[in-house]
């Protein structure tokens with residue numbers, strides 16, 4: 049966010065607080081979290097004053113107050129958490145003296161100065177900011193700054209956890225706090241968390257430049273939220289792609305699955321407080337400034353731009369574009385003026401100081417080249433503008449020249465459109481988020497100076513009716529999707545995602561159900577426990593051969609099966625040889641290839657299939673073809689099954705190829721006794737009637753247990769869940785939709801759960 053004026057988060061939070069939304073009243077409190085609180089303390093002792101940060105922020109707070117008074121929001125409480133640039137003593141004093149407005153609670157975070165410096169000027173603005181705006185050459189990779197980033201995020205988490213009350217909704221803003229949702233999720237697993245990124249999320253190719261541990265943590269951080277919002281469709285796709293490539297997060301359109309939780313990434317293009325800019329058209333102070341401007345530049349057309357000082361804003365290219373315009377179209381000299389207003393920002397970072405120098409040199413050079421005694425082409429200001437002054441400039445400008453090299457959205461473009469009454473043309477960089485909404489602007493590539501020069505001329509010569517038509521289109525859109533709509537849209541969607549999470553969570557194995565399972569287990573004398581192997585007893589590995597049982601798994605199985613009341617069954621898609629090798633010495637029943645072979649405890653393998661496996665010779669060449677077409681995929685051949693695995697491929701390519709192969713296999717196997725099974729990153733072909741459902745049924749009928757439980761993680765386990773639903777405690781591992789009665793979030797929870805049963809055995813019944 050911009051430092052002083054770029055307080056869009058602040059402005060928005062003000063609007064949130066000002067929004068007396070019906071929809072928000074179902075939550076207890078809304079906790080908005082941003083890097084900075086919207087207050088600065090100035091002076092000390094008796095002179096101490098609290099200043100609300102100016103610009104957008106003040107207007108937001110004002111809107112809030114106005115709306116609060118008229119909107120009837122009821123008792124909805126709001127809390128705003130952010131860091132402050134003041135000592136704890138000053139802050140305490142300001143509080144004691146009631147210097148803060150009392151309309152919403154504020155909760156300050158006090159990071160250590162040196163840590164904050166490394167976090168803010170370091171990791172935030174010298175790593176994330178340049179990289180996310182496609183300036184890899186300006187990106188620094190300093191591990192102490194990353195550590196500071198994590199520790200400031202932790203400080204925020206600690207503060208929020210302390211003040212959290214059940215039912216609160218937390219909305220975290222922007223790139224300074226990307227790790228925070230994860231920390232909050234860890235401390236408060238059920239809390240409703242939204243996250244919004246105000247800057248671009250870069251393409252995977254850019255994001256992957258970050259060191260491995262950092263990029264994993266940043267993504268994991270954001271995935272702690274229920275809803276992750278971005279300005280454009282592209283940013284959403286970039287995020288989903290990075291999460292897929294780096295953390296292997298599965299997605300279905302915008303819904304993602306990670307560590308047994310579901311979350312959603314979606315676009316919410318931020319709007320502006322449209323009404324406020326329209327009202328400013330009738331503000332007397334603004335009108336007076338406009339009149340003065342028009343008199344001052346009588347006979348000249350005004351081109352205007354306002355930006356924070358930043359390399360992302362393309363200031364040098366813009367000046368070059370304007371210079372090219374004066375060069376190529378000399379008839380416009382003396383007839384235009386370019387008012388370039390730059391807002392001071394981040395001037396403790398050396399690259400910003402350097403850039404300011406470059407901009408000022410360029411302005412002087414252009415003015416030096418083209419000025420006459422009566423005319424100066426560029427009026428340059430490096431200063432803050434009051435709201436009325438800003439609006440007057442928007443209203444008086446014939447053309448707004450807004451050409452950043454990258455911008456998450458760019459609100460100035462929208463504010464200009466909102467401020468135009470009967471004239472005005474917007475020239476907008478195609479590399480801003482706003483470009484995806486403002487199609488009626490003249491869109492340019494900011495680095496193409498000739499294109500910018502032509503665009504300026506096109507704008508200056510555009511017939512007034514066309515100007516009005518284009519503006520009217522854009523204004524309708526901005527009026528309809530203003531900042532209030534943006535906020536309510538986001539919050540509504542957040543509630544929906546949370547409700548969906550609650551719905552699916554009904555099945556998550558909780559403490560009560562676990563106790564119930566333990567009690568039934570303890571009371572039973574004949575128990576049968578069916579356990580899938582890969583993804584349940586053992587985590588997935590790159591190659592199936594690497595998934596050998598860990599020592600603790602073997603030890604557990606040994607103890608578990610030693611109980612004469614227990615019939616422990618490993619029910620797997622693995623081949624018989626592997627199961628024999630890994631588990632053959634234990635007193636277990638083994639089911640291989642989903643039931644094609646069964647070895648009852650103490651017995652020999654028994655083939656359950658009588659048909660010849662000759663069909664494999666016909667299917668194998670097709671699978672081999674797909675192995676060559678999809679790097680990383682491989683064939684696993686078992687006695688009665690052929691499997692094509694794609695877990696080690698590029699996720700998109702692997703998935704696409706698997707759909708092609710599945711189609712081909714379905715055609716191939718139509719009207720044959722073969723079936724195609726779509727498993728977890730695997731396609732399997734085998735005979736109809738051989739599945740875990742039929743095998744589980746067979747085993748249940750044979751043992752007739754009075755306690756039955758089965759665990760599995762894959763689609764192939766669904767058959768046994770279906771068959772045993774009324775007979776067993778069925779538990780699916782992972783967050784996918786399931787026929788099982790219960791869900792365990794992750795594979796790592798399996799052994800601890802099973803161990804609870806072991807312990808029970810040792811305890812006398814209570």
Ligand code: GDG
Nearest residue numbers: 050053054055056103246432433434435455456457458459
């Ligand atoms: C982030 C993203 C995204 C600027 N100068 C003055 C002034 N401003 C106000 C403008 C506008 C805001 O500041 C700047 O808008 P940006 O869009 O650049 O917002 P940032 O907060 O800097 O940046 C950006 C935004 O978040 C929202 O998600 O659009 O892409 O980088 O509202 O009016 N206001 C006054 N005087 C000034 O001198 N009064």
